[in-house]
Amino acid sequence: MDRRVLIVDDEREIADLIEIYLKNEGFITExxxxxxxxxxxxxxxxxxxxxxxxxxxxxxGLEVCRKLRQDQSVPILMLSAKAEDMDKIMGLMTGADDYMIKPFNPLELIARVRSLLRRSYQYSSQGENGSTARSDKELRLGPLRIDKLSHSAEADGKPLQLTSTEFGILHLLASHPGRVFSAEDIFQQVWKEKYFDSNNTVMVHISKLRDKLDKELGDKMIVTVWGVGYKIEG
Structure with missing residues (x-):
């Protein structure tokens, strides 16, 4: 299936360059x-x-991201000339799934696009590798209901607006209640890449996911085990 990518950049030369590389890889662009x-x-x-x-x-771009995140879980890759750690964290906290600094290598951008799309769709396909003894379609854990096929989750019957990355983390933790996952474990299983989390990416996404759960449940299901990692309580 052809994937459609929206390229948003006021520098037309950069937008044109990204479009060329994406079209060469078979993507449909606007x-x-x-x-x-x-x-x-x-x-x-x-x-x-x-x-x-x-x-x-x-x-x-930050405001665009916020508006999209009000009711959309589309993967978002942010581009910016701002290279400070706090700028990256702000972008991720706003709802971006990944963050690249300008100037960038177009081939790396294509790799990250493919990675984001792979994460976005991996949980909606049946027969996922590493599935547990629980139902391969739906997980229930206390007030949580997680449907892999529809790529959706509910807390106390209320829909959770999750990004594809947040959904991946929640599905991973809920599939193994009580088990502690290190940041490296989470990165490798959700991002499907070699661990290189120099910008606390996992921590930022955990924080966003925890805020969304706490807002609906008023209780902390995701627990930080200091010096070790994260787990979800049943």
Missing amino acids: KAYDGEQALLSYGREPFDLVILDIMMPKID
Whole structure:
């Protein structure tokens, strides 16, 4: 199936370059040159992934990300010339799934796009590797219901608006209640890549996921085991 990617960048040369590489890999693309145009494009027809610059006119990338995250779980890859750790953390906390710094290697960008799409769809396919003895379609853990086939989750019957990465982490932890996973374990099983989490990416996504669960449940299901990792309590 052809994947549709929305490229959002006010630097037209960069948007054109990204488009060339994506089209060479078989992706269908559309471009937007500011945040307002990006939201209009996404409103007309959803995309499988969004590549989003941060510093743009009209509506910046962070605000676009926030608006999309109100009701969309589409994978978002942020691009920015801002290289400080706090800038990366801010982007991830806003709801981005990944963050790349300009200038970037186009081949690395393609690899990250494929990785994000792989994570986004891996839980919606049957026969996932590493499945547990529990149902391969649905997990129930206390007030949580996690449906792998529809890539959805509920807390006390209320839908959780999760990104693909947050869903992957929740599914992993809920599949093994009580088991402690290190940040490296989580990164390798959810990101499906060699561990290189120099920007506390796992911690940021855990924090966002925990906030969403706590908002609905008023209790902390995801527990930090200091110096070891994270687990979910049944």
